[in-house]
Amino acid sequence: MKIVGFHELGPDRWNPLAASSPEAWLTHDAAWVAIEERFFADTNLSFGLIENGDVVGIQPLYLNEGGVFGERLLHSGIHRHTGLAIREGIDRSTIRAVRSAAMKQIFALAELYDVDRIQLNTHNLAPANRSASREEIPFWVRDFGFHLGIAFGPHGMMPCPGLSTVNADQLIDLDPSEDELFANLDDGCRRAVRKALKAGLEFELATDRSALGSYLEIARESAARTGEVLPPADYYEAVLESFFSQGRAHLLFARAQETRLAGLFLLSDKNAVHFMAGVSRPDELNFRPNDFLHWSAMLWAKRAGFQTYRLGPWFPEVPRDWPISKVSYFKTKFGSEARSIIQGSMFRRPEKYIRELPAIRDNLECIGHRAAPASLTAQTGSEFVAHLLRVFGFPQASASSDGTPVVLYRPQGTDVAMAREILAGGRAVAAVLPAVEFAEAFAVVAEARTIGSAQVLRAEMAGAKPWKRLRTLHSYMRFAAPDGVPIVSDDEGRAAWLCLGTAAGGPIMFIGTDLVSDIVRYRQGDPAAAAKRPTEAMWGFAGERPNYLFDGQLSGESLRERPADWWCEALADALARHCGVSRLPMLPNGAVGAIVVTGDDDQAALSCYAQQREALGSTPVTYFLHPLTKHTASTLKQLKSGRKVELGLHPDALEHPDRYADLFAEQAQWFEQLTGEGARTVRNHGFLNDGYWGHATAWNAHNVKGSSNLPGLDGCVLNGSLLPAKLLLDDKLTEHWSVLTAIGDGIVFVHGWDDQQSANCIFELAERIRNDGVPGVIVVNLHPENIAKTQGMHHAVRKLVEDGFIPWTMSECFEWFERRPGQSGSTVRKRFALPWS
Structure with missing residues (x-):
């Protein structure tokens, strides 16, 4: 069998096989091979195989240097896949001979050019790959030792021996009716198409190559927004010059009256259409021209007799925030079926890639990984x-x-x-x-x-x-x-x-x-929710709050229930009832509940502190001091005189949330200088949040004992519990305690409640705890600055204490649940000097 180079064979002998072979598609065409040679490949090494004077096979093949890891790569097309195409109708023994000869040539070229890796593939739109005879395991894997699949990192290919990432081609079968095709679009896509139609967008199939100017104009506007590097205009012109007149390259537009808002560049061959590129004007995206244009292109392709519409690859395994996923995920919403892309590698120098493993380790750990407690x-x-x-x-x-x-x-x-x-x-x-x-x-x-x-x-x-x-x-x-x-x-x-x-x-x-x-x-909360942080203000104030981490599991449920506590109580009851394990009262002296009053400083006037002191009497308070507090060391000493007051930190990073760690360190140092002690408890100003407990890193680094940074506002049990517990983060049980702030004086402003309504909110939560039969800790946040509008809430707190709720500071609450083992009741009372002793 004779090997003949691409240029020696010539288009006249090359193209008939490319046109007839079921293993070939447009990217096998001699004109396309020339485009690859001109714009993308360093060297064109494509060849044909001759048997008895007849062309029995063609193999597009290219050499590129300096790509990923600086590799020298021999390949049969990157993105624009090809593969060995064999003449239709020849017998199996000749097929084996053609394949053997082709691989012998590929290995010889690899040796000659001293390549680091060989990458081979096949095209999913080739008729053989769209039929029932599709070979999922190509011969070069089965018979020649290639590794099927390629590993991908956040920005593209990251080949390494033994590693692969699913590369799922999105193909749409155009055989169903137009109504069925529309029903197969996902909900958001259907809404987008309807919106575009309502806005009057029109579909246009360009009939003249001059329309490329409009396409490139839109492309430049789009690239200015995204930072995308566009191929040269000559590339698009070469594609149109080679295939437009043949009806195998197409320009399509979404248009509002005379203005073209978005464009598609499609290729077609052998009853299949391929989405090569698309662009849209950034200022017109609200009209959803991209969804409209792909839908219109699908209808055009169907009516023109095409069978398949190819959107291209998506990477279902990788994290959704990776760039390769972000730019390709949209392809999944048009009702496509996923078909794996057949591609793989032979590593001639595996050590070159294995050396890079430390650099790509973080990427590998993200693929196929779900951050969940199951990994504990x-x-x-x-x-x-x-x-x-x-x-x-x-x-x-x-x-x-x-x-x-x-x-x-x-x-x-x-x-x-x-x-x-x-x-x-x-x-x-x-x-x-x-x-x-x-x-x-x-x-x-x-x-x-x-x-x-x-x-x-x-x-x-x-x-x-x-x-x-x-x-x-x-x-x-x-x-x-x-x-x-x-x-x-x-x-x-x-x-x-x-x-x-x-x-x-x-x-x-x-x-x-x-x-x-x-x-x-x-x-x-749900760690997966952190990837979809809300951007709108909550309760009228800017800044991320943690509530969205809990929305998923609370959806459709009563916000007054305590599902986390119920699981614990069921276990505790079973151990006592069925296993005979002795159980102690959860709170001192078997109290039904406890109450912790906190006050966020928020630069309140010192006269407000005096009014609050009078309203609360001897009830303990934990004040979280803002870095701009009006207090001094002497006024704090006076504040603590004669009653139990704990001081905690109220860190403020609302204006610079990205600098939270540094600001926290500065403000923790300020707090220690002002008070003479390190902060044991914390609540962020505005309940500021950072994804999935991102601020806990700073808290733990500064030995902050506990926090109350989850807002229930009006008695909503946001976290399913009215009891404190330690945080479980990064597969480790930390020493940091968290407890819900069940009620805040924001109810006066958010709900417009008067003294009686706001007091009833506290009484109702206390009554729920009594009826539950499971003790709970009510944390009530009462800003000193709001004392004039929250007298009812202050009186309600004092009434609960009179009725038997244990009054604690925040630290006393955490200390009780952590230190109780091994201590008698009298020792505990002495240790904390608690008001009920």
């Missing part, structure tokens, strides 16, 4: 559940074998021996999401129940208590055992939690819901 280590998950149990009255709860109960998160078969040893000592074990082999060791059968949305379960022993309704946000396991006692059941009556007595001695609870993921999601 077993130890961290166990520690978190044990921590919550300590809050709920089990001071000896532990993730280690010396506690009671002992919490095991995702225990495996290797943990069975340890569990049996704990049970042999008569102590209880809580096994959260046990592995199948762990459950089988105790004769418990486990099965998965997957859910697509939140699922409501029921606590069997809750009676009429509100914590009977338990709502999981995640799929769960169900258990069955001959002597097992159902603790939590689903809508089919199957046990999601099961308690089992054992011959070894102590009881074991099998917990099939992901307590860690559920409670973290409720208490701390």
